[in-house]
Amino acid sequence: MSIISQKICTIGDFGVGKTSLIRRFVEREFSDEYLSTVGVKISRKTMDLATDKPDNSIKVQFLIWDIEGKTKFKGIAPSYLQGAKGAIIVADLTRKETILNLQEHIDLFASINPKKTKIILAFNKFDLVDQEKPINIIKDELISKNNRIISTYYTSAKTGENVDNMFYTLAENIIAEK
Amino acid sequence: MNSLDISSQEYLAIDRSLLILEKSLMVSKFADRPIEVGEDVRCGFPELIGLEAILQEIFSKQKLSFKLKDICRYCESNKSIYFNLNFILEMKDRLIILFEDVTAKNFKYQQKMQAANECKLIADRISENNNFQEIVKSQKTVLLITDRFGIINNISPAALNLFKYSRNESIDRHISILFDRNKLIFFNLVIHQNLEVICQTKTKENIYMNFSCLPIDSQQEEDSDLIFVGQKIIWRIK
Numbered sequence: 001m002s003i004i005s006q007k008i009c010t011i012g013d014f015g016v017g018k019t020s021l022i023r024r025f026v027e028r029e030f031s032d033e034y035l036s037t038v039g040v041k042i043s044r045k046t047m048d049l050a051t052d053k054p055d056n057s058i059k060v061q062f063l064i065w066d067i068e069g070k071t072k073f074k075g076i077a078p079s080y081l082q083g084a085k086g087a088i089i090v091a092d093l094t095r096k097e098t099i100l101n102l103q104e105h106i107d108l109f110a111s112i113n114p115k116k117t118k119i120i121l122a123f124n125k126f127d128l129v130d131q132e133k134p135i136n137i138i139k140d141e142l143i144s145k146n147n148r149i150i151s152t153y154y155t156s157a158k159t160g161e162n163v164d165n166m167f168y169t170l171a172e173n174i175i176a177e178k
Numbered sequence: 179m180n181s182l183d184i185s186s187q188e189y190l191a192i193d194r195s196l197l198i199l200e201k202s203l204m205v206s207k208f209a210d211r212p213i214e215v216g217e218d219v220r221c222g223f224p225e226l227i228g229l230e231a232i233l234q235e236i237f238s239k240q241k242l243s244f245k246l247k248d249i250c251r252y253c254e255s256n257k258s259i260y261f262n263l264n265f266i267l268e269m270k271d272r273l274i275i276l277f278e279d280v281t282a283k284n285f286k287y288q289q290k291m292q293a294a295n296e297c298k299l300i301a302d303r304i305s306e307n308n309n310f311q312e313i314v315k316s317q318k319t320v321l322l323i324t325d326r327f328g329i330i331n332n333i334s335p336a337a338l339n340l341f342k343y344s345r346n347e348s349i350d351r352h353i354s355i356l357f358d359r360n361k362l363i364f365f366n367l368v369i370h371q372n373l374e375v376i377c378q379t380k381t382k383e384n385i386y387m388n389f390s391c392l393p394i395d396s397q398q399e400e401d402s403d404l405i406f407v408g409q410k411i412i413w414r415i416k
């Protein structure tokens with residue numbers, strides 16, 4: 001069986017949980033300690049995706065680019081985003097600023113990659129907030145303005161909530177486009 | 179012939195099908211998996227997956243070069259290496275990938291970013307929360323809060339531990355008990371300033387530290403208390 005390799009990127013402000021989400025998905029681990037990412041680090045993860053035909057699954061290998069988070073002083077290097085088939089753009093539910101900055105990250109990714117590339121928004125650290133309501137308006141507005149967004153998730157790298165779900169959804173959508 | 183001088187650098191030469199034609203002696207240290215001449219370069223360098231179109235543009239001279247900076251390999255705090263990749267066409271059907279080791283630079287930069295990012299996260303939390311005594315107490319990082327004149331009004335357990343002072347010995351004292359006063363020009367503090375200082379513990383031991391400093395209240399910087407987050411500077415052992 002052949003493996004299809006696809007590049008995807010995780011981007012967002014610093015400290016929102018990009019590395020933690022990848023770590024949860026790839027290594028099934030979480031740490032409370034924060035080690036800020038410098039530059040970029042790539043992880044691989046192979047997934048079995050079901051197809052319509054019986055006994056016929058396909059293997060997709062994700063090359064996940066964990067990219068240094070944006071700070072006030074340094075933006076995201078556009079060269080990292082080249083050739084990605086999809087992106088997970090992450091915000092931290094406990095820091096409103098990181099949610100307000102989502103549009104900027106979407107614009108950057110969209111300016112570099114063709115229209116059919118897919119975006120998922122991850123509202124992370126869901127375990128730290130009581131409810132999802134307050135950001136629903138912002139979320140709906142982002143979805144209506146950006147047609148590359150295929151889905152949004154409330155995630156927690158700590159509990160694992162929605163993490164696998166999110167990566168598999170992205171993989172299925174990328175494969176469906178091929 | 180426009181042959182490149184690659185004598186002093188690690189490199190790989192690849193053809194249009196991205197197969198390795200030639201490799202320099204030590205280039206394997208950058209690879210994710212062992213690499214051999216004749217193999218697809220993407221096996222050892224997964225960074226190239228997705229970049230096929232760009233590489234073909236270089237082969238056909240539509241693009242002159244392409245650079246990827248600060249790629250990290252083996253990311254366990256002390257063991258990671260960082261490198262830049264430079265893609266240049268050497269001659270028809272022969273593309274050179276030049277490697278530049280930037281580990282030392284990034285190792286230092288990581289420590290600065292760490293302090294700066296932690297400082298901002300804590301400052302934001304404190305400015306949103308009245309009960310900041312609790313936040314400071316729970317910090318595992320070296321953290322100090324001073325008034326705008328540099329008088330310490332709060333200090334984390336990790337900081338007390340490192341500097342070997344008790345709480346009572348440090349509260350209401352000037353921050354210069356820990357480091358050189360000349361390094362701190364409080365009224366002109368640039369936001370997010372990074373300070374590299376030699377600190378002295380109570381027992382007169384020197385510690386090299388990198389501090390990041392921010393006003394807690396970003397709306398009223400002039401009057402705001404200041405937050406300092408420190409990291410011991412670690413030199414990388416080769």
Ligand SMILES: Nc1nc2c(ncn2[C@@H]2O[C@H](COP(=O)(O)OP(=O)(O)OP(=O)(O)O)[C@@H](O)[C@H]2O)c(=O)[nH]1
Pocket residue numbers: 013014015016017018019020021031032033034035036037038067068069070124125126127128155156157158159295
């Ligand atoms: N409670 C909770 N904490 C989280 C979650 N995700 C990440 N964190 C914590 O948030 C901090 C930052 O996480 P990272 O994954 O390093 O964030 P990042 O986006 O990779 O940060 P940069 O590399 O600096 O851009 C760490 O202390 C994590 O333990 C989560 O879902 N829940």
Ligand SMILES: [Mg+2]
Pocket residue numbers: 018019020035036037066067068069
């Ligand atoms: Mg990270």
